[in-house]
Amino acid sequence: MANYPEYFNPDMELLTRPEIEALQLQKLKKTVEHCMNSAFYRQRFAEAHLKPEDIKSLDDLRRIPFTTKQDLRNTYPFGMAAVPLEQCVRLHSSSGTTGNPTVILHTQKDLDMWANCMARCMWMVGLRPTDVFQNSSGYGMFTGGLGMQYGAEKVGMLTVPAAAGNSRRQIKFITDFGTTAVHAIPSYATRLYEVMQEVGVDPRRDTKLKTLLIGAEPHTEEQRRRIEEMLGVKAYNSFGMSEMCGPSVAFECQYQNGMHIWEDYYIVEIVDPETLEPVPEGEVGEMVLTTLNREAMPMLRYRTHDLTRILSGPCPCGRVHKRLDRMKGRSDDMIILKGVNIFPMQIEQVLMQFKELSSQYLITLYTTDDNDDMRVDVELNEMTDDYNFLQNLTRQITLRLKDEILCTPKVKLLPKGTLPQQEGKAVRVKDERKHFA
Numbered sequence: 531m532a533n534y535p536e537y538f539n540p541d542m543e544l545l546t547r548p549e550i551e552a553l554q555l556q557k558l559k560k561t562v563e564h565c566m567n568s569a570f571y572r573q574r575f576a577e578a579h580l581k582p583e584d585i586k587s588l589d590d591l592r593r594i595p596f597t598t599k600q601d602l603r604n605t606y607p608f609g610m611a612a613v614p615l616e617q618c619v620r621l622h623s624s625s626g627t628t629g630n631p632t633v634i635l636h637t638q639k640d641l642d643m644w645a646n647c648m649a650r651c652m653w654m655v656g657l658r659p660t661d662v663f664q665n666s667s668g669y670g671m672f673t674g675g676l677g678m679q680y681g682a683e684k685v686g687m688l689t690v691p692a693a694a695g696n697s698r699r700q701i702k703f704i705t706d707f708g709t710t711a712v713h714a715i716p717s718y719a720t721r722l723y724e725v726m727q728e729v730g731v732d733p734r735r736d737t738k739l740k741t742l743l744i745g746a747e748p749h750t751e752e753q754r755r756r757i758e759e760m761l762g763v764k765a766y767n768s769f770g771m772s773e774m775c776g777p778s779v780a781f782e783c784q785y786q787n788g789m790h791i792w793e794d795y796y797i798v799e800i801v802d803p804e805t806l807e808p809v810p811e812g813e814v815g816e817m818v819l820t821t822l823n824r825e826a827m828p829m830l831r832y833r834t835h836d837l838t839r840i841l842s843g844p845c846p847c848g849r850v851h852k853r854l855d856r857m858k859g860r861s862d863d864m865i866i867l868k869g870v871n872i873f874p875m876q877i878e879q880v881l882m883q884f885k886e887l888s889s890q891y892l893i894t895l896y897t898t899d900d901n902d903d904m905r906v907d908v909e910l911n912e913m914t915d916d917y918n919f920l921q922n923l924t925r926q927i928t929l930r931l932k933d934e935i936l937c938t939p940k941v942k943l944l945p946k947g948t949l950p951q952q953e954g955k956a957v958r959v960k961d962e963r964k965h966f967a
């Protein structure tokens with residue numbers, strides 16, 4: 531490591547493409563073999579008339595059936611385990627953004643691998659033992675809590691497990707402990723800034739903040755830039771999901787040009803969510819992940835429902851691990867309004883271009899007189915009673931939205947603090963339609 535101070539694990543981070551592929555094949559074969567200890571995968575392979583020995587190349591991965599969230603639910607809680615329960619030391623459960631919770635088991639080795647990978651991500655964005663790291667994620671079933679905690683300790687930072695909520699206390703910790711790095715979901719990062727303003731804390735003057743790790747929910751580039759501007763920090767996008775451990779699956783490096791997905795941990799495929807065939811290189815599709823290091827619950831070709839694409843070209847940081855584009859959303863987040871497909875992020879992207887608007891917004895779908903419609907409520911940074919100004923701004927936003935999403939929502943400008951605040955991930959869409967499109 532002495533020769534490569536910028537890398538946490540240079541042996542893995544600096545693999546060349548042929549080395550990555552050779553390692554992946556070796557690990558894939560091992561994983562598939564290990565999956566035969568799982569009742570679920572034994573049956574899956576039998577049904578597909580497939581044997582572990584049939585997987586001879588990385589291309590053979592495509593012969594393996596997909597694993598879905600429904601499979602996890604069907605085998606709830608422990609039916610997918612590939613080791614006896616007494617070898618497991620922890621379980622996490624997905625926060626259940628969409629539907630029932632699912633259970634993910636971990637052995638001690640799984641947790642160690644996870645902490646190492648997390649530390650690698652943190653090191654990559656420049657965090658060092660001299661940093662003070664504060665985590666504003668809930669500690670518990672949500673993997674953003676413990677996942678980040680163990681990674682930060684592995685880096686050797688002083689960690690402040692502040693956990694979710696209580697923004698004033700959060701800010702007091704930041705100022706009193708000299709916090710330099712915070713992990714927050716993007717909607718909460720914005721909230722923190724608002725509360726700083728309320729209590730008269732200027733992040734640039736009164737804190738040592740320099741790095742934010744933001745992830746766990748979709749957000750636009752515009753939103754990121756706003757967070758950086760507000761708090762005077764660099765904000766790095768972090769992707770994770772409980773089924774793949776949690777945070778650390780993919781992370782931006784200091785160049786902020788997409789998230790490196792760690793290919794010594796995962797094989798990534800991008801498929802057409804309808805046909806399930808691979809999309810041409812560089813096109814958007816559903817991300818499918820295969821774990822390569824997991825003991826308790828290996829997962830083969832897991833359908834994430836997250837839509838993204840692989841960015842091409844080398845990264846100046848020297849890592850060839852593939853880069854994922856910012857998540858477009860989940861395929862099941864897509865709004866279908868009057869036959870038009872709309873992603874909430876398209877709306878966010880438009881809203882964030884107006885500096886008069888705050889980052890808090892809510893999209894409501896509703897029915898009047900048998901007609902489905904959309905309303906976009908958005909908070910203003912500063913309320914005014916200048917009627918002409920408000921009317922003009924509303925018109926401009928509506929026009930820009932129409933250009934982007936091809937239908938005309940009702941736009942409503944609200945004073946700050948009007949929209950409901952969530953403890954966890956932001957709820958951006960409320961569907962109150964009587965009949966669904």
Ligand code: ADP
Nearest residue numbers: 625626627745746747748768769770771772857
């Ligand atoms: P749940 O599925 O209940 O939300 P998780 O905490 O496991 O529970 O959430 C994982 C999901 O969160 C991902 O599948 C993805 O949709 C979303 N997500 C995580 N990180 C990001 C990110 N950086 N950008 C966009 N979406 C993200």
Ligand code: ZN
Nearest residue numbers: 783845847849
């Ligand atoms: Zn890079």
